[in-house]
Amino acid sequence: MSKVVTISEAASIAMHGMIIIARANKVTNVLEIAEATLTSKHHVAKVLQRLVKEGFLTSQRGPTGGFILKKEAKKINLLSIYEAIEGKIEISNCFLDKQICPFSMCFMNNITLDLTVKFKEYMETQTLDKYI
Amino acid sequence: MSKVVTISEAASIAMHGMIIIARANKVTNVLEIAEATLTSKHHVAKVLQRLVKEGFLTSQRGPTGGFILKKEAKKINLLSIYEAIEGKIEISNCFLDKQICPFSMCFMNNITLDLTVKFKEYMETQTLDKYI
């Protein structure tokens, strides 16, 4: 079994976590998110830390500490969260990194590009307020 | 920079290699394909062996040996080659392996499924004879 569209656990935690925090509407800590997503709290911590640095979350240490949205839910979409973790999505007509294809015409036509654009467009429409 | 649709070097070698062999219309060896695709001959050898086992190629040892199509180019499509290397493509509505999502409604809607189906459909239409 293989997958064409693969999303890393890190990106999954980021998106699920942001929705959980948006819904909670209060300071939420690593453990709560790790339990809800059934993932390692270590991994959750690392991902949330990244989201703090990228300006999506405000963190609060100590007891009662945790994370809370820095911007309005309406102004945060899934694409920006995804790209904060994975890096900007590359729009290219073929799948090879370097142009080392021996063929003059790519057998993937523009299917890779089409799918990537569709993915981006969808993700961009999905703002967090839709999930509250 | 990240990619949504990723294809391993192994799958790339398989598809490019099959097209090269189909075009050559004669016994083609590992080295020729490695040079054409600018990849390691070891990796090419490993991939082609797999394609022999899966019934796509016939191999011939010794001097003047190499690989040649076992079936008509018209009857081989890119999907079957891809799946021979990567395993059958999984059609699922979400990207998570296990159903451990904490939400009742997946925020990916059916975008993952849609894209995967589109990919499969395209790959299935691409028979090798189109590239000769």
Added chain:
DNA sequence: ATAATTTTGGTAATTGAATACACAAATGTA
């Protein structure tokens, strides 16, 4: 002040893909 809690940041371990290697088996050529 002290203790408990939680984030932070650096490091370690794991995984999987890609690559490299060695030797056996087969086959054509001289």
Added chain:
DNA sequence: TACATTTGTGTATTCAATTACCAAAATTAT
């Protein structure tokens, strides 16, 4: 027959990405 060539098979190494862990810093509550 002897030799060179090429695939077949198994294993080993390398490499990068992902995931896991741990100790320090910060903060709240008692």
